[in-house]
Amino acid sequence: MSHNQIGLRIDGRRPAELRKITSTTCVLSQADGSAYLEHGNTKVLAAVYGPREARHRALVLHDRAILNVELNVAPFSSGERRRRSKNDKRLLEMASFVKQTFEPVVIATLYPRSQIDIYLQVIQHDGGTLQACINATTLALIDAGIAMTDYVCACTAGWVEREAAIDLNYIEESSDTSEVTIAMLPKSSKITLAQMESRLHVDKLEEVFRLAGEGCKQMYEVMDKTIRDRAEDLARKMTV
Amino acid sequence: MPSLISPSERDYILKGIECNIRADGRQRPDYREVILETGVISQTSGSARVRLAGGTDVLVSVKADIGPVLVDPETGEGADKGQIICNVECAPSASQQFEGRGADELNNELTQMMTRFLSHNTTTLSTPSSTTPSSTGAPNNNGAGGINLSKLCIIPGEQCWILYVDALVLDYGGNLVDAVFMGTRAAIFDTRIPKTEVQDLGDGNFDFEVLDDAEDTEVVEGREDMPICITLNKIGARHIVDASPLEELCTEAKLVVAVNRSGELCGLQKGQDGGIEPSLLLEMIQFGKTLGQTLIKQLDAKIKAEAEADTIKRQNGQPVVKLGFFAQ
Numbered sequence: 001m002s003h004n005q006i007g008l009r010i011d012g013r014r015p016a017e018l019r020k021i022t023s024t025t026c027v028l029s030q031a032d033g034s035a036y037l038e039h040g041n042t043k044v045l046a047a048v049y050g051p052r053e054a055r056h057r058a059l060v061l062h063d064r065a066i067l068n069v070e071l072n073v074a075p076f077s078s079g080e081r082r083r084r085s086k087n088d089k090r091l092l093e094m095a096s097f098v099k100q101t102f103e104p105v106v107i108a109t110l111y112p113r114s115q116i117d118i119y120l121q122v123i124q125h126d127g128g129t130l131q132a133c134i135n136a137t138t139l140a141l142i143d144a145g146i147a148m149t150d151y152v153c154a155c156t157a158g159w160v161e162r163e164a165a166i167d168l169n170y171i172e173e174s175s176d177t178s179e180v181t182i183a184m185l186p187k188s189s190k191i192t193l194a195q196m197e198s199r200l201h202v203d204k205l206e207e208v209f210r211l212a213g214e215g216c217k218q219m220y221e222v223m224d225k226t227i228r229d230r231a232e233d234l235a236r237k238m239t240v
Numbered sequence: 241m242p243s244l245i246s247p248s249e250r251d252y253i254l255k256g257i258e259c260n261i262r263a264d265g266r267q268r269p270d271y272r273e274v275i276l277e278t279g280v281i282s283q284t285s286g287s288a289r290v291r292l293a294g295g296t297d298v299l300v301s302v303k304a305d306i307g308p309v310l311v312d313p314e315t316g317e318g319a320d321k322g323q324i325i326c327n328v329e330c331a332p333s334a335s336q337q338f339e340g341r342g343a344d345e346l347n348n349e350l351t352q353m354m355t356r357f358l359s360h361n362t363t364t365l366s367t368p369s370s371t372t373p374s375s376t377g378a379p380n381n382n383g384a385g386g387i388n389l390s391k392l393c394i395i396p397g398e399q400c401w402i403l404y405v406d407a408l409v410l411d412y413g414g415n416l417v418d419a420v421f422m423g424t425r426a427a428i429f430d431t432r433i434p435k436t437e438v439q440d441l442g443d444g445n446f447d448f449e450v451l452d453d454a455e456d457t458e459v460v461e462g463r464e465d466m467p468i469c470i471t472l473n474k475i476g477a478r479h480i481v482d483a484s485p486l487e488e489l490c491t492e493a494k495l496v497v498a499v500n501r502s503g504e505l506c507g508l509q510k511g512q513d514g515g516i517e518p519s520l521l522l523e524m525i526q527f528g529k530t531l532g533q534t535l536i537k538q539l540d541a542k543i544k545a546e547a548e549a550d551t552i553k554r555q556n557g558q559p560v561v562k563l564g565f566f567a568q
Binding site for chain 1: 281282283284287294295297299301303305327329331332333334335336339340341404406408410411412413
């Protein structure tokens with residue numbers, strides 16, 4: 001994997017530069033809240049249903065809502081066509097990461113005895129699927145009007161060719177490097193998810209985490225703008 | 241919400257259809273507006289996205305892979321043909337009923353329907369006006385789906401192109417079958433298969449090479465003859481097309497008619513638990529056939545207009561950006 005002398009990565013980005021991020025909310029007609037997010041070529045659709053009556057009576061909590069996350073990957077999402085079953089361990093693990101990330105953030109005590117469903121659909125996969133899923137979920141939850149204490153912004157970071165870099169694409173991910181996914185609450189800078197693949201020297205850890213944190217702050221700016229634009233748009237439509 | 245309907249709502253819809261007024265202002269034979277976009281997914285051989293105004297959103301991708309031929313052990317057929325493998329999946333984001341295993345039955349039904357209408361091989365006795373008669377007078381090599389499968393064969397008896405057609409239902413607003421087939425037709429239209437060069441190594445051995453030229457690709461032969469489906473819903477004594485979710489809940493009997501551009505019937509399936517009188521059945525089939533042909537013309541015009549617009553953009557050096565979800 002080549003690395004330019006001027007410090008550019010394989011797709012021409014600087015180490016601390018995110019890919020082109022585009023997002024929009026309210027894209028589905030049936031869901032209570034939905035969002036579509038693109039991190040470069042990674043495209044994820046998030047749909048939120050809820051709060052609604054819980055499906056499984058046994059799991060109902062008397063004082064708070066339960067969160068249910070399902071993650072699906074389309075067979076055409078990666079270069080090689082591959083159908084993944086619903087019980088694929090990797091997908092279940094990622095879904096549980098998303099659940100774990102949002103459980104402390106969603107103010108579930110406002111919706112006792114109910115269920116909030118989050119359905120994620122990966123349409124195209126080019127690295128950074130988990131971060132895209134978390135970011136799309138944040139937007140979808142806001143679109144659904146579910147109370148949260150803060151945004152949750154996620155970013156991947158890794159050690160690419162002698163320096164720390166954020167938002168790794170598929171080629172960078174599959175190379176012999178470790179990848180860290182961080183989900184952060186931007187206002188308090190608290191981390192709700194920290195997950196790492198492969199090995200990373202402990203000396204490099206701080207640099208990678210710091211860079212990921214900055215990446216999350218950048219994500220926050222982008223996501224906040226999307227939400228505010230949408231809110232202004234709605235306000236304008238209502239006053240006409 | 242869509243799995244329950246109150247008796248008053250049902251009555252309202254029933255009476256409205258009697259008077260030729262549907263809940264959203266349409267008349268019985270009116271279709272909702274169709275928004276179509278091709279080439280929306282990279283890394284595929286062809287793709288399309290179909291949206292019916294009202295919510296139904298289907299994404300279809302076609303991937304051409306090389307694999308061994310599938311020979312039917314009983315008839316010995318298939319050694320010189322390619323394959324089409326279909327798969328339909330309803331994402332849980334589409335509707336509340338699709339979470340967990342809720343969509344399994346619907347997925348299977350749609351997949352089997354697609355497989356039957358598209359890749360089931362027949363030896364037709366008629367002389368279809370749209371296909372050229374083969375010179376040796378051999379049976380028609382097209383599947384009922386119109387696609388020329390023998391053209392997809394690379395080395396007879398060994399390797400062939402396999403078209404994986406994957407449909408993903410992202411949003412449910414009624415009338416899934418029609419949307420899936422429209423999307424499939426558009427995606428197959430958009431599909432480009434790389435050319436292959438077969439070398440004869442002698443002794444009956446062949447080797448082939450896939451030409452990696454992005455500009456020099458082939459279209460899927462027979463794609464114009466691909467059928468689309470029209471779903472007719474019998475409500476009361478009348479029938480409607482393109483039902484919304486609430487209208488689907490009031491449906492007594494459902495008839496899916498697959499028709500191609502020549503007006504040939506490529507498939508028929510009746511669903512739900514009501515009955516249809518034979519006279520009404522024939523009327524519905526005729527109606528579906530006529531409507532299907534009109535719809536195919538409109539779809540083809542849309543695809544052609546989009547391709548032309550893209551070519552103009554490319555000639556002017558402008559980037560061709562697919563709107564996808566950002567289209568309003």
